[in-house]
Amino acid sequence: MGIAFRLKMIGVVGVLSFFICILVVVYQLILVVAAVAGGAEEEATNNLPIAAVSKDVLQYQADFEEAIRANKLDAGYLNILLAICMQESGGHGDDVMQASESMGDAPNTISKAQASIQQGVKYFASLVKSAKVKGPQDEDRLKVAVQAYNFGGGFIGYANKHGGKYTPELAQAFSSSQAIQLGWPKYGDPLYIEHVWRYYQTTNETEDMEQEGTGSFKLPVSNPKVTSGFGPRWGTMHKGIDFGQPIGSLVSASQAGTVEFAGFGVRGHGFGGYGNCVLINHHNGYWTLYAHMSILRTSVGQKVKQGQIIGEVGSTGDSTGPHLHMEIRKEKMGSQVDPVSYLYPSS
Numbered sequence: 001m002g003i004a005f006r007l008k009m010i011g012v013v014g015v016l017s018f019f020i021c022i023l024v025v026v027y028q029l030i031l032v033v034a035a036v037a038g039g040a041e042e043e044a045t046n047n048l049p050i051a052a053v054s055k056d057v058l059q060y061q062a063d064f065e066e067a068i069r070a071n072k073l074d075a076g077y078l079n080i081l082l083a084i085c086m087q088e089s090g091g092h093g094d095d096v097m098q099a100s101e102s103m104g105d106a107p108n109t110i111s112k113a114q115a116s117i118q119q120g121v122k123y124f125a126s127l128v129k130s131a132k133v134k135g136p137q138d139e140d141r142l143k144v145a146v147q148a149y150n151f152g153g154g155f156i157g158y159a160n161k162h163g164g165k166y167t168p169e170l171a172q173a174f175s176s177s178q179a180i181q182l183g184w185p186k187y188g189d190p191l192y193i194e195h196v197w198r199y200y201q202t203t204n205e206t207e208d209m210e211q212e213g214t215g216s217f218k219l220p221v222s223n224p225k226v227t228s229g230f231g232p233r234w235g236t237m238h239k240g241i242d243f244g245q246p247i248g249s250l251v252s253a254s255q256a257g258t259v260e261f262a263g264f265g266v267r268g269h270g271f272g273g274y275g276n277c278v279l280i281n282h283h284n285g286y287w288t289l290y291a292h293m294s295i296l297r298t299s300v301g302q303k304v305k306q307g308q309i310i311g312e313v314g315s316t317g318d319s320t321g322p323h324l325h326m327e328i329r330k331e332k333m334g335s336q337v338d339p340v341s342y343l344y345p346s347s
């Protein structure tokens with residue numbers, strides 16, 4: 001071998017090792033980037049709502065985690081599953097996930113909590129898949145899957161046909177149409193999402209809910225039909241607006257605030273004649289009042305969000321037929337204003 005050739009070989013080796021070094025550096029950079037990305041993902045998981053559930057439910061946490069792994073579900077679904085368990089059984093009895101029905105058996109035929117959890121999580125996993133929930137953060141689709149846990153998988157197709165997003169009205173409509181089809185007096189729990197979400201709380205929710213109302217008033221009923229406006233009526237003063245609605249229509253908070261009265265209005269205590277009635281303080285100089293309800297779905301001291309369901313339309317108190325009487329007040333016990341310009345600001 002000549003010297004020139006040896007020098008050339010050394011040169012080739014040098015160039016090769018240079019490239020190997022570059023490759024190693026690039027590989028390490030990829031690792032670093034992956035670690036950072038992984039870290040970001042983990043942080044996001046920590047922002048998931050917490051499960052505000054009882055000790056009776058929490059005792060099964062390890063069983064849920066095992067079932068989540070067995071069904072290859074994202075670990076972030078743990079808290080919503082605990083919340084479902086809280087709603088289904090409160091952790092009492094054996095069929096804690098009320099899962100026997102999802103196997104086509106009669107209710108309460110599962111005799112071990114662990115078997116109920118395995119079946120319940122398996123069923124939940126199938127609903128998450130068929131509703132195409134992108135992950136525990138995908139709350140819109142998660143609500144469709146969770147409502148289907150109560151209604152059955154048929155609700156997913158129904159939701160997809162009607163906008164793809166869960167709404168309380170959609171759940172109500174599905175429940176009514178199923179009841180009619182089956183000839184049953186009622187079908188499932190159309191308020192299942194509201195019921196489960198009581199136990200599934202965003203960590204910053206309390207902070208959000210302490211906030212005063214935004215100032216914009218939302219209509220308290222869907223498909224509102226004004227049957228009586230604000231002003232003089234039958235020789236007295238009608239201090240609110242009436243929405244003629246069927247009994248059981250959902251009534252929601254017009255703005256965020258704190259419930260200051262929730263009960264049957266007794267004469268002499270400021271709410272006589274209002275029947276089952278709710279007063280909310282929006283902490284911005286306004287209160288709203290909702291009267292004549294059949295059922296109250298809130299209680300004094302509760303912090304409610306705008307649009308949160310507080311009761312159902314009825315005809316309690318001084319009322320001649322099913323309707324919601326709503327008032328907007330500038331003082332807790334009076335100073336009613338005409339709600340129309342607040343509820344229909346563009347008109």
Ligand SMILES: [Zn+2]
Nearest residue numbers: 240241242325
């Ligand atoms: Zn009225």
